[in-house]
Amino acid sequence: MTDPRLARMARTIIDYSLALKPGDLLRIEASALAQPLVAAAFADATRAGANVLFRISLDGISESLLRLASDEQLAYVSESERVETETVTARLAIGGGWNNRSLSGISPDRLAIQRKARAAIGERMMQRRLKGELRWCITQYPTQASAQDAELSLEEYENFVFGACFADRDDPVREWQKLSSMQAALVERLNRVKKLRVEAPDTELELSVQNRRWINSDGKANLPSGEVFSAPVEDSVNGRIRFEFPAVYSGRMVTGIRLEFKDGRVLAAQAESGEDLLKAMIATDAGAARLGEVAFGTNPGIQRFTQNILFDEKIGGTMHFALGNGYPECGGSNKSAIHWDLIKDLRAEGRVFADGELTYERGRFK
Amino acid sequence: MTDPRLQKLAQVLVNYCLELKPGQQVRIEAAALAEPLIREAYREALKVGAHPSVRASIGGLTPIFFELANEAQLKFTPEIELFAIEKLDARLVIWADWNTRELTNADPKKMAMAQGARKQLFKRFMERTAKGEMRWVGTLFPNHASAQDAEMSLEEYENFVFGAMLVDRPDPVAEWRRISKEQERQAQVLNQVKTIRMQTRDTDLTFRCAGRKWINCDGQQNFPDGEIFVCPIEDTVEGNIRFSFPGIYMGKEVDDIRLRFVKGEVVEAHAAKAEDFLLSVLDTDPGARFVGEISFGTNYGIQRFTKNTLFDEKIGGTMHLALGASLKESGGVNESAVHWDIVCDFRSAGEVHADGKLILKDGKLLI
Numbered sequence: 231m232t233d234p235r236l237a238r239m240a241r242t243i244i245d246y247s248l249a250l251k252p253g254d255l256l257r258i259e260a261s262a263l264a265q266p267l268v269a270a271a272f273a274d275a276t277r278a279g280a281n282v283l284f285r286i287s288l289d290g291i292s293e294s295l296l297r298l299a300s301d302e303q304l305a306y307v308s309e310s311e312r313v314e315t316e317t318v319t320a321r322l323a324i325g326g327g328w329n330n331r332s333l334s335g336i337s338p339d340r341l342a343i344q345r346k347a348r349a350a351i352g353e354r355m356m357q358r359r360l361k362g363e364l365r366w367c368i369t370q371y372p373t374q375a376s377a378q379d380a381e382l383s384l385e386e387y388e389n390f391v392f393g394a395c396f397a398d399r400d401d402p403v404r405e406w407q408k409l410s411s412m413q414a415a416l417v418e419r420l421n422r423v424k425k426l427r428v429e430a431p432d433t434e435l436e437l438s439v440q441n442r443r444w445i446n447s448d449g450k451a452n453l454p455s456g457e458v459f460s461a462p463v464e465d466s467v468n469g470r471i472r473f474e475f476p477a478v479y480s481g482r483m484v485t486g487i488r489l490e491f492k493d494g495r496v497l498a499a500q501a502e503s504g505e506d507l508l509k510a511m512i513a514t515d516a517g518a519a520r521l522g523e524v525a526f527g528t529n530p531g532i533q534r535f536t537q538n539i540l541f542d543e544k545i546g547g548t549m550h551f552a553l554g555n556g557y558p559e560c561g562g563s564n565k566s567a568i569h570w571d572l573i574k575d576l577r578a579e580g581r582v583f584a585d586g587e588l589t590y591e592r593g594r595f596k
Numbered sequence: 597m598t599d600p601r602l603q604k605l606a607q608v609l610v611n612y613c614l615e616l617k618p619g620q621q622v623r624i625e626a627a628a629l630a631e632p633l634i635r636e637a638y639r640e641a642l643k644v645g646a647h648p649s650v651r652a653s654i655g656g657l658t659p660i661f662f663e664l665a666n667e668a669q670l671k672f673t674p675e676i677e678l679f680a681i682e683k684l685d686a687r688l689v690i691w692a693d694w695n696t697r698e699l700t701n702a703d704p705k706k707m708a709m710a711q712g713a714r715k716q717l718f719k720r721f722m723e724r725t726a727k728g729e730m731r732w733v734g735t736l737f738p739n740h741a742s743a744q745d746a747e748m749s750l751e752e753y754e755n756f757v758f759g760a761m762l763v764d765r766p767d768p769v770a771e772w773r774r775i776s777k778e779q780e781r782q783a784q785v786l787n788q789v790k791t792i793r794m795q796t797r798d799t800d801l802t803f804r805c806a807g808r809k810w811i812n813c814d815g816q817q818n819f820p821d822g823e824i825f826v827c828p829i830e831d832t833v834e835g836n837i838r839f840s841f842p843g844i845y846m847g848k849e850v851d852d853i854r855l856r857f858v859k860g861e862v863v864e865a866h867a868a869k870a871e872d873f874l875l876s877v878l879d880t881d882p883g884a885r886f887v888g889e890i891s892f893g894t895n896y897g898i899q900r901f902t903k904n905t906l907f908d909e910k911i912g913g914t915m916h917l918a919l920g921a922s923l924k925e926s927g928g929v930n931e932s933a934v935h936w937d938i939v940c941d942f943r944s945a946g947e948v949h950a951d952g953k954l955i956l957k958d959g960k961l962l963i
Binding site: 253269279313 | 621628634639642643645647654664665666672
């Protein structure tokens, strides 16, 4: 028998996150390892009257492409894929593979060729989403590889994933609706704020969010979710910040990151390990040295760092700040090829002032 | 380490069966179970400079579909599939199942409806391959489910499969070229024939094939291969046939099929098991009652029935008949969403006459 939490997770995705309707064309993207969740989601999508396409990935295929393809083969995007991008009305992207470091040995230049070739597809998806033609949900199937990154057994990791998605509760959809209305009140409050000031050990950071919109991320585009986010006014960020959690990029880790900002730009960047990668990331383009996102993680079911940004940025009691591209729906105008989330733990010590008033202390809103 | 026979198979598929060229779009379609062969084929396709993509399927989804899908969902064909079939230069279809009988309890009417909805897709695929605009090959990755059907262990079954493919030989491509030449000669002889009469136990069937082209199947579409087929003139098939081997279609097994043809059309159909399924396949569309193909199996390296059409229809000394869509390259005009090969043994007490002359006796081709 299937884990009943898997069935509840599938139902949450189809009925709540994607809210599928008859005639929707859903594309499910997953590794073959995620078969149990794919099958459960397919059953619910079919019950909802949707039509479903499957894009199943297999172990070793991306690696072969990145190792053996000519530059031209690597940059190839078929016309069919472009057309598909225009026709699907919903996407379910399920993470979870065999080995989260299988591409560590690939040269970053090769990855960049592929990323550049596929950028137009990503952009079209985003445009269609903003126009309301496309919905998507990014989620995670618990695998051994991700459990290993989280330093948990598979069973412990399953408990963690299903807990974070509220799939261990009788009615996960109701839990998400509750979180959503709590966050809606928060968003309303934050939308009136002009200036935020974050104070914590080695941290005094000020930024303006005046006339920017805060977004309630309530388990739809991401499952799990649990964050409210916005885009800081691009040249308003001043001060310094230390990030307690490592930042991961393409399988490489940077720890002990410290940044100093002047008028929105990174003035100095240090790290305990991986400082070269940190500096290379900031040098990607002009926008990479500015913040594109400021956010509060609010998911009470996520309390530990698992090296997976889908979960880490939602840890209840943390904030995150992303270097690079900003979200237009928040009013952000920063443009960059990167969007790199860095997570600040405020649970032990830390205060946030909104227009001078203490609003958030030790990971909780007042 | 990968089984070296798998590497050899991938090389034969890419370089002989599909003859992939730089810049061509090839889609590898397979169950995730076939991962070791998919990986090898993907690698070989990249090496020749093609653009391979992988369309993998996972187990257990099709039964869910037939259980839950409503009529609109059953009849739905994504436009993107129609688009893709126009663009692809080649398809490599790798068969492998977790369970070859997972659809046994699916509703045959729903299955026929879904099959009917894919007719346009299937038609365009057949047209483009017949015109030589697109290549395809279907092959099998040895797996436990198929081994079980063949009543073998996986290792025995691998030996059977790789043996039939000749990929256990040092130079399989040279072997297949030799087979191709011999079959081409036989096909030329058959091209002069006007009427064929097939006789074996409870079977006496005649058809005309004057002006139709006999096709030499030498590993360009199926791998392994070994058959010479024709599309009979649609309204000339007359008589009775009783199939000694079960017919297997969409995962269902139909035993002891007996058909009676008048003016090319099935007018009577019986089966000892799953007769209702047989009848629903015949009712898929008008073309499903006509014969799309009749063929001689010529691969004498395959001697046992393994409940898998890819191998069974090639058994040296058998003949098979396909209900439904005919193959344009032979000159056939029958259209249907169905193409179902059913095999009949001619190895003991079988005779075939061509314009009155004996050309097959007890399984041996005399031409």
